[in-house]
Amino acid sequence: MAFEPREPQKELKYQDLRIYSDQELKNYTEEELKNFKIKHKTPMCDELEKGPWPSFVADTKREALHRKKLSGDRLMVNSDVAEDLLGQLERSFKDGETHWKHGGIVGVFGYGGGVIGRYSDSPEEYPSIAHFHTLRVNQPASKFYSSDYLRSICDLWEYRGSGLMNLHGSTGDIIFLGTTTEQLEPIFYELGHVLQQDLGGSGSNLRTPSCCIGRARCEWSCYDTQAMCYELTHYYQDELHRPAFPYKFKFKFDGCPNCCVASIARADMSFIGTWRDNIRIDQDAVKAYVEGDIAPNAGAHAGKDWGKFDIQKEVIDLCPTRCMWMEDGKLMIDDKECTRCMHCINVMPRALRPGADTGVSILFGAKAPILEGAQMSLLTIPFMKVEHPYDNVKAIVDKCWDWWMEEGKNRERLGELIQRYGVPKFLEIMELPPMPQMVREPRSNPYIFWKEEDVPGGFTRSIDDYRKRHKR
Amino acid sequence: MEDIKKAILDFAETSKKTKFYFNDMEKAVKKVMPDIKAREIKKAATALVNEEKLVFFSTGSTTMYGMKGRGQTEDH
Structure with missing residues (x-):
């Protein structure tokens, strides 16, 4: 049956929903970023920017500069929220203990999940993260987004939250990191009524499937x-x-x-x-793999010369239940012994396919x-x-x-x-x-x-x- | 439904702890009304939350219920 949404879906257009102009979104140069210093000293966090891998510290600093250059009336949460976040993290590294207070009576009306209360235990030093609540947003199935949708939620979160988010949490949700209690209901309204987007699960709930x-x-x-x-x-x-x-x-x-x-x-x-039937085999394609006409693993691992493809060594001998063998140049499978490990199918996707039932x-x-x-x-x-x-x-x-x-x-x-x-x-x-x-x-x-x-x-x-x- | 709501509120007002698990609330209601189903209790609890008599308290991993105005009442 072809997929039918439960309710008619309207197409979201970023041009209609956007909050920030292009100039506001690209409001700093790389040169400015190089010379930018956040208001707290963060030598230990800075260490995390070194090395070849991406760093959340570098990303947070970008966001800090971006927010600093946006005018105050364009943000509903303090512009230095990202700076205070790094400041408190540095202090936690130094103290060897967290300075977050977790949980509380925050939520949106009628929902017992989707919002996780978080507060700083040092609000005098880090006032902009005194409230720093998390929202879980139910990701679309398979995380299929349009760029219009992504841009729209990013604008919303920049305006009503810290602008910092995780894509995605380990359960799959989009995680909005850090906003104040008074922004929760407006965000929930915008998400639900404008972006047709629900919150995800948290707490003793069914979590976001x-x-x-x-x-x-x-x-x-x-x-x-x-x-x-x-x-x-x-x-x-x-x-x-x-x-x-x-x-x-x-x-x-x-x-x-x-x-x-x-x-x-x-x-x-x-x-x-x-x-529950048999793996479908295309014997001509098996032959083509054996003769080297088709790259194994759909061409993955091609960065190194692994030598000629050896079906015995790379497929048959690696079958966990030893249910495969070659007979007269044909690949044979005793399907009732197959435990669905998928290895042979992964290596030879053009020759082998899951069954049809x-x-x-x-x-x-x-x-x-x-x-x-x-x-x-x-x-x-x-x-x-x-x-x-x-x-x-x-x-x-x-x-x-x-x-x-x-x-x-x-x-x-x-x-x-x-x-x-x-x-x-x-x-x-x-x-x-x-x-x-x-x-x-x-x-x-x-x-x-x-x-x-x-x-x-x-x-x-x-x-x-x-x-x-x-x-x- | 009104009977269940009353049993829940009686428990919420008098329980030793100001925040309690659904399970504990369910047990307390079942003491008064043994044949009641968990799903009915949940419906009544949801109605009480909507009437702003009960509140949800969430740590992020676990959720508890509480009586509005009892125990922790502010944001933090």
Whole structure:
């Protein structure tokens, strides 16, 4: 089905929405920047400008100069906000501790997420960052923007915020860094009513769902990641904006097992595109790769001479389940052994393609904590067809949330709850039978705890009967 | 809905902590109304936020509810 937005979308034109003129946007020279000194001494921050890599310190100084040269009535937040930010950061480096106070009762009306209160604990020294609240802006699916849209939000944030932003936070949102409490509602109004743009999730909410580029540009995408992300974002608006969960919950949508949005590592519920038939093989193209007519890896890694392409060494021997071999000059695959690692398809994209009977695998319980190390998600539903309006997916989501909201402790992620109760309990809740695909290492650990009612005849049996067939 | 709102406000006014998790609010309401569903409690809490009787308190990673005017009342 072709994509249809839920409501008619108007086209945004920067010329109609812009706040600043071209002269105001380009209001300093590189020479001026070289001679510019911010009002605080920041020797340690300055160190971060050295080296070949881009530096947020250099970017912040650019912004500081740009704001200094804009006249005061063209900014709703103090012009030296970027200078105070660097000043406080320098002091934090010196003191070895943060000077931010985190959290509070700030938000926009009716929303419990999207705004994160932040305050300086040294407002006398750094008055322009006394309030420095963060806003999360729900990124468009796959982060597809028009330059009109990007310019418009940049102008809005320059005018009503610090002008500093992250593109993007690790959940995918556009992060607006630093504004005052009184600017929150006007920004929310402008975003919602003029730019048709919602805030993202924060706190004990469904976090902003995020998807890979999907069928928009990628031939491997096994389902329409953008359509599914869009539908579930709209369907679960209440969960996104009004918190009632024990903690955060993330959906991520990957079109294929290459997992470009890392759903397997970071989402409480990961949707990963897969296929249940066979990898499609073009034997002529395999031959062309072997003979060197087509560059492997679609021409990537071409900066160095890696020698002639060796299909045995670079593809067949690297298959994790050893399910590939050459026979009479043809590449053969034992597809039932394939674990969808994608390596062969990545190396020879013109010869190999995912199968044609496609859907998703659904995994639960990943999290990426800083202290305890990553927890990958658990493959729970090996294959499911997904199509608009995704009712089968919504039924699974609701079942899982009901359990987590009932049993989850405060600040306990779904993955931790599954660990606490055990996978068999989770499967019982989800009404799923145990399957080999759920076992982390099925080839070395096929152990399953059976319940008596699952075993024909139960656990009572005659040992004499057994001994008739099996001598001691 | 009005009964749930009342139970929530009773809890919010008397709870030891001025900011509380949804879970704790849910438990308190269920003590008075055992058959009530979490989703109903959430709807009532949202209505109370819209009526400006409850407020959200967010650290960025976790969100709590609080009674407007009780405990931390200013921006910081």
